[in-house]
Amino acid sequence: MSWRALLSAAVAVAGVCLLIARGDGYQCYIIALVGLTAIVGIGLNILLGLSGQISLGHVAFYAIGAYTVGVLTANLNWSFWLALPLAGVFAGLAGIVLAIPVLRVRGPYLAMATIAFGFVVQQGAAEWKGLTGGWNGLMNIPAPRLFAFEFDVREIALLVLGLTILALVCFARLSASPWGKAMRAVRDAEVASLSIGPAPNAAPSAKTREWVFSQRSSRSCMPRERQRPRATGVESTPTSRSPCGCSTNFRPTAFANPRPRQSESTAVHPVAQQSAGFPSITYRKGMFAVKAMIAPVDDRIAHPRGIDGWRAGLSVHQCANQSFQIASSPPKTETRNVARSSVSLARSSVGVPRNCSPHLSVVKSSAVTALLFQYKPRGNH
Amino acid sequence: MLVASALLSGLGLGSMYGLLALGFYVTHAVSHTVNFAQGSTMMLGAVVCFTVWVTFGLPLTLAVIVALAACTVWGALVERVAVRPFVARGSDAWLIATVALGIVIDNVILFTFGKDPRGMPPGILTTGSVTVAGIKIQYLQALIPVVGLLLAAGLHLSFQRSRYGKALLAVVQNKDAARLMGIDVERVIVAAFAVSGLLAGVAGILVAPLFTISSTMGTLFGIKAFAVAILGGIESAWGVVLAGLIYGVAEALIIAVLGSNYSQIVTFALVILALAVRPRGLFARAEVKKV
Numbered sequence: 001m002s003w004r005a006l007l008s009a010a011v012a013v014a015g016v017c018l019l020i021a022r023g024d025g026y027q028c029y030i031i032a033l034v035g036l037t038a039i040v041g042i043g044l045n046i047l048l049g050l051s052g053q054i055s056l057g058h059v060a061f062y063a064i065g066a067y068t069v070g071v072l073t074a075n076l077n078w079s080f081w082l083a084l085p086l087a088g089v090f091a092g093l094a095g096i097v098l099a100i101p102v103l104r105v106r107g108p109y110l111a112m113a114t115i116a117f118g119f120v121v122q123q124g125a126a127e128w129k130g131l132t133g134g135w136n137g138l139m140n141i142p143a144p145r146l147f148a149f150e151f152d153v154r155e156i157a158l159l160v161l162g163l164t165i166l167a168l169v170c171f172a173r174l175s176a177s178p179w180g181k182a183m184r185a186v187r188d189a190e191v192a193s194l195s196i197g198p199a200p201n202a203a204p205s206a207k208t209r210e211w212v213f214s215q216r217s218s219r220s221c222m223p224r225e226r227q228r229p230r231a232t233g234v235e236s237t238p239t240s241r242s243p244c245g246c247s248t249n250f251r252p253t254a255f256a257n258p259r260p261r262q263s264e265s266t267a268v269h270p271v272a273q274q275s276a277g278f279p280s281i282t283y284r285k286g287m288f289a290v291k292a293m294i295a296p297v298d299d300r301i302a303h304p305r306g307i308d309g310w311r312a313g314l315s316v317h318q319c320a321n322q323s324f325q326i327a328s329s330p331p332k333t334e335t336r337n338v339a340r341s342s343v344s345l346a347r348s349s350v351g352v353p354r355n356c357s358p359h360l361s362v363v364k365s366s367a368v369t370a371l372l373f374q375y376k377p378r379g380n381h
Numbered sequence: 382m383l384v385a386s387a388l389l390s391g392l393g394l395g396s397m398y399g400l401l402a403l404g405f406y407v408t409h410a411v412s413h414t415v416n417f418a419q420g421s422t423m424m425l426g427a428v429v430c431f432t433v434w435v436t437f438g439l440p441l442t443l444a445v446i447v448a449l450a451a452c453t454v455w456g457a458l459v460e461r462v463a464v465r466p467f468v469a470r471g472s473d474a475w476l477i478a479t480v481a482l483g484i485v486i487d488n489v490i491l492f493t494f495g496k497d498p499r500g501m502p503p504g505i506l507t508t509g510s511v512t513v514a515g516i517k518i519q520y521l522q523a524l525i526p527v528v529g530l531l532l533a534a535g536l537h538l539s540f541q542r543s544r545y546g547k548a549l550l551a552v553v554q555n556k557d558a559a560r561l562m563g564i565d566v567e568r569v570i571v572a573a574f575a576v577s578g579l580l581a582g583v584a585g586i587l588v589a590p591l592f593t594i595s596s597t598m599g600t601l602f603g604i605k606a607f608a609v610a611i612l613g614g615i616e617s618a619w620g621v622v623l624a625g626l627i628y629g630v631a632e633a634l635i636i637a638v639l640g641s642n643y644s645q646i647v648t649f650a651l652v653i654l655a656l657a658v659r660p661r662g663l664f665a666r667a668e669v670k671k672v
Contacts, residue, residue, distance in 0.1 A: 054476075100657075101653050101654065101656070101657035102653070102656070102657070104656070104657050104660040105656050105657070105660040105661075106660075108409070108415075108611060108615060109611055109656055109660060109661065109662070111476075111611075112607060112608055112611035112612075112652065112656065113652070113653050113656045113657075115604060115607070115608070116608065116649035116650070116652040116653045116656075117649075117653060119604070119645055119646075119649040120645075120646050120649045120650050120653070123643075123645045123646045123649075124646055127642055127643060127646065
């Protein structure tokens with residue numbers, strides 16, 4: 001993060017603090033609402049933005065968290081400060097429970113399963129009258145207290161601001177961590193990321209999806225070390241020639257196996273492992289390919305959709321710099337240039353002749369994948 | 382007795398779910414996009430029909446024609462406004478855009494049509510009935526599944542036989558090749574959305590006498606129809622219609638046995654379960670995944 005970004009973030013936070021300090025009750029309420037929506041959105045972004053898993057029932061986790069705090073503080077007189085993290089834990093547990101069945105579906109089927117989950121939670125909350133108060137809801141939820149000081153809407157807005165910043169920081173850390181990279185690999189090319197796994201049964205990509213589902217709504221904890229793959233003990237087989245003619249260790253399991261479900265056990269976590277310095281050259285090529293796929297898609301999700309678009313050029317530029325070390329003359333303006341250079345890099349790394357260029361008006365991850373699997377590498381590794 | 386009448390109403394509702402779901406199927410087949418606010422289109426059909434027939438006092442036939450035309454135009458409009466701009470830029474935001482457009486039309490209807498739910502005036506279809514083996518069957522209840530299945534069959538035939546249907550099938554198979562052969566792919570996609578709107582309109586008009594008409598009548602209906610489309614595997618027309626019938630009957634049976642309080646919890650939990658067991662819908666073939 002550059003000092004400029006830090007400075008603008010600080011100015012923004014100070015501005016919001018000023019607004020909260022000067023605003024009346026209703027304005028503070030609106031600011032708090034904005035922050036809460038942002039927190040839910042950040043949680044959803046772990047799932048949708050990083051991992052590419054659609055969730056249309058996300059608000060169910062919001063409801064579970066809200067009811068947890070409501071029941072614990074209003075009915076059981078617990079402290080708010082104890083109930084708040086517990087709400088995150090409960091929502092996370094619900095995510096794990098949901099992940100068990102919905103791991104098996106993707107695309108529109110996943111969208112439907114999550115809609116159904118949202119309905120089950122909504123109707124469940126409405127019908128479980130003893131616990132949740134039915135359609136009337138829970139009333140008289142006490143305001144949070146810090147020692148003898150009771151929080152008013154102004155202090156709650158400040159609390160929400162703090163939690164929003166915490167959620168943003170955690171999201172940035174997660175996104176930059178090995179797990180963030182693994183998630184993006186799952187998003188961009190699930191089968192491809194499965195097939196580059198050199199160690200079957202090491203860490204199923206299903207695990208990644210499950211982890212994402214369980215993680216997305218607990219806002220404060222970010223266990224980056226949990227389930228981190230082992231740094232050693234993975235044997236690569238660089239000399240074995242696979243049926244598709246690659247001598248890189250793109251394993252053909254996903255193609256040879258008629259039931260892709262089983263090959264889920266070949267892992268995505270090698271992506272996470274690259275930070276641990278895995279030595280094999282061929283393996284690095286796989287990494288490279290995945291990264292090449294990540295960069296254009298970053299561009300794709302950031303730019304044409306929404307508020308984030310205006311800084312897309314900058315962020316993709318940075319991403320490309322970090323990923324590929326394009327030391328000489330980094331592309332200045334257009335994000336498409338970055339995408340193009342990443343494709344050409346990927347191409348040169350697997351030895352695709354320059355003159356067979358894919359259509360680059362929109363760089364698709366699938367185009368890169370196709371290139372990688374289609375062409376024989378030039379050198380003998 | 383209870384079960385038999387539940388089966389009957391379940392078949393009726395189920396074929397309506399099937400019709401709406403066919404709308405999802407048609408657009409998904411040609412463009413891999415759907416109008417998520419299909420329920421709102423259905424509501425539009427019912428409201429327009431009611432307004433022209435009851436409020437303006439025009440003949441029912443005219444009302445039905447106007448309502449169906451409105452739904453068809455609305456379906457095409459949704460494609461132009463909420464789907465194409467996003468798909469053209471490779472974005473998935475059409476999903477939220479169609480939901481948003483549905484909320485917009487819901488609220489426009491709320492302002493113009495009013496808050497109070499209204500019922501269709503009784504006609505020969507709802508008052509007349511025949512008694513078969515001790516069960517009273519309204520004409521409408523018998524008519525709904527028939528219309529549903531006829532429309533599904535007609536859709537199937539027109540896909541197979543007519544020129545436009547063949548163009549549509551070509552786009553389904555390979556968009557780029559279809560474009561090279563001179564098929565106007567954009568027009569085919571608009572046509573698919575228009576057909577989807579038309580089907581929703583038919584469902585709305587047929588369902589209106591069974592329920593009350595209000596601006597929110599379509600929301601839950603649309604979601605259930607999407608569940609049906611997904612359960613049917615969204616890639617086969619017959620699968621979608623069959624899934625609609627199964628869903629309708631299952632829902633009616635659950636209501637008959639457990640009462641309406643828990644019906645949604647149980648049916649949606651069953652949807653999750655069914656998807657967990659058969660991840661590509663109830664009637665799916667083996668999955669082929671291209672890399």
